[in-house]
Amino acid sequence: MKLQKQLHILADEAPQYGIPTEIMQKAVIPVVGAFAQKLRHETYYILQNQTGDWLINTLSHRQHPELEKKVVYAFSRSQDAAKYQNTTNSVAIPVAHLLFQLFALGQIDSIIFMDKQGNLNDGVEISRTALQSSLQHQLKQVKNEFSAPSNFA
Numbered sequence: 001m002k003l004q005k006q007l008h009i010l011a012d013e014a015p016q017y018g019i020p021t022e023i024m025q026k027a028v029i030p031v032v033g034a035f036a037q038k039l040r041h042e043t044y045y046i047l048q049n050q051t052g053d054w055l056i057n058t059l060s061h062r063q064h065p066e067l068e069k070k071v072v073y074a075f076s077r078s079q080d081a082a083k084y085q086n087t088t089n090s091v092a093i094p095v096a097h098l099l100f101q102l103f104a105l106g107q108i109d110s111i112i113f114m115d116k117q118g119n120l121n122d123g124v125e126i127s128r129t130a131l132q133s134s135l136q137h138q139l140k141q142v143k144n145e146f147s148a149p150s151n152f153a
Contacts, residue, residue, distance in 0.1 A: 006096035044074035069109040
């Protein structure tokens, strides 16, 4: 599914998430769209356990093992997802929906997008904090837009 269609669906579903449509259209969609455009694919495969939950990996810092972060890997092909964990239990998710879900998944620090087919070593990491920071910036701009004095009298 093309990115613009994915973003349109997210905007239409805004009330389900308790987000005003205007905020979704003027703040969330531009941020999600900008991050999604940095990636190569429109759909990614996420590994799941038997109950359908995403598999979360805990990574430790090499020099400081006490520093950890929780990540989810998103693969460009189902074959790569299967090869990574020797499982066929993965689900295809549109990239815009993946990024949108990162806002809400408090236990996940990042999604690592494995963009190169067949390459399980190099990924593009998008952190929840980077996404949230961009959203906060966009929300400030929207707020300023609404609070700017009107030229109409």
